[in-house]
Amino acid sequence: MIWLAYPNNPTASLWDDATIDAIIEAAPGLVVMDEAYQPFASKDSLGRLQRYDHVLLMRTMSKFGLAGVRIGYLIGRKALIAEVDKLRPPFNISVLNCEAALFALEHTDEYARQATLIRSERGRIYAALQALPGVTPFPSEANMVLVRVPDPAGVFAGMKARKVLIKNISGLHPLLAGCLRITVGTPEENTLMLAALEAALQETAA
Template sequence: MAGIEKLLHRVSPSVRALSAYDSSRPRRRIKLDGNESPFSLSGELRSEIARVAENLPLNRYPDPNCEWLKKAVSERTGTDSSGIVFGNGSDELIQILIAAFCGESETVLVPAPTFSMYALTAQVLGKKVVKENLTPDFDINPEAMLAAMNAHNPDIVFLASPNSPTGNLLSPGKVEAVIAGAPGIVVVDEAYFSFCGKTHVALMKKYENLAVMRTFSKIGFAALRLGALFMNPELAAQAEKVRLPYNINSFTQAAARVFFENPGVFEENINIIKSEREKMFQTLGSIDAIKVFPSAANFFLIQFNGAKTAGEVHRALIEKDILTRNFPDTDMADCLRVTIGLPEENREFEESLRAIISGL
């Protein structure tokens, strides 16, 4: 039998050079780190899901094509059902896109900062990653992006709008300039669409190289792991070749019906989050020694400029049983990302943050 060192030597160099994405977090009473919805499902909706689950034929594979779900999503978004691809969360869709469409230059172009899974997944699959910095207000620099596309001929460009972890919408005209100038596919990740209502779906009729991603994770179904990709049907057919069979389990498909049959419940929760977003922006903006960036999503990016560092504040909040997202050993080490929680959680966070910064 080969020794462990010999076996480890067989790990691809691109994987050996990486650090695993760390989604583990300490458990705390107030969880403001994951950009999930703070609202649990009501007892009525839980009972409805339980009723549906009770009748699932667990001895059978799930619907491989998610036919009911595809029809429901198509009707709600006004997109062609033959151009919809489902993934086990957006993470799998990112993997599918890179595996299917990164075959000419084997290069992915991403702005910086943005969602880390675009670059990480590309590197895992042995692709080259090119990063182009956003402007100081976190918008696209179209001239720089076009120059990068001319220099590197990327197969895929990933853009997130609203962007994560910054929270801002990218300028629509600048996004379109990138789509128009891209040699390959441009993926616009609209994970936070529900909190801003701004979409690029209509541009798909004008640009065949545009794909749009959405997720159920931010509106109350993070545990289901369900993402949707909208793209040209001919391109979707290629993506389907690398999608694993039965990737969306029967329970997820059945539970997703609850959303489509009870949209008002989720829309009410989204409106509460949007209202809290306005309150928090005003309150946090009055605290000295921090900068709060405007957000069109369900979270805020906060930069620390005073005596307290982001790391110190992060640890102090944990001691107060409040968990936020920090970015150690990155260009954003002076920032925290804070998910908008329940109203009472937000008030406690604001008070705790003010006390920590004041040294109370």
């Protein structure tokens, strides 16, 4: 079984289409596409379900505005879903969680509006990060932006001192050296975050 995050976390990037298709075609078993961040992405894998019979697509309502409810769902060919369903506990989702999910599905316009705002704010953050000296932001297809800075520990501490929390992921993998992960918030939160980031950068450069 192969799992592919699409978009990926923490890079917030989409894998190349040709690369994904090559992996799927070479896979000896199931390929699961994890699309937890799909509401913020420009593409999805629904078309692959029609082209390949060994692909499953997972999504969550956590990024749909229901982070605390913990509701997810699986999309795939009927035969595959039937096999997975055999392993599902009979009461794996509470009645309250089901009602919350149904309520959300009755208000998809509002959640779509929120996702649109987050995508817009993501663009504003990315442009602001590009203008900061010594900062390298990476293109994002999720509700976060990966950024490389000269002193990630110092910047993290400086922002925390200003009551702004981000995630220092510089130690997770050599390819993430120097990287911080910034989650897109409300316009007001993002403005405060950018001000704290700029101040922390100046502080660490002094």
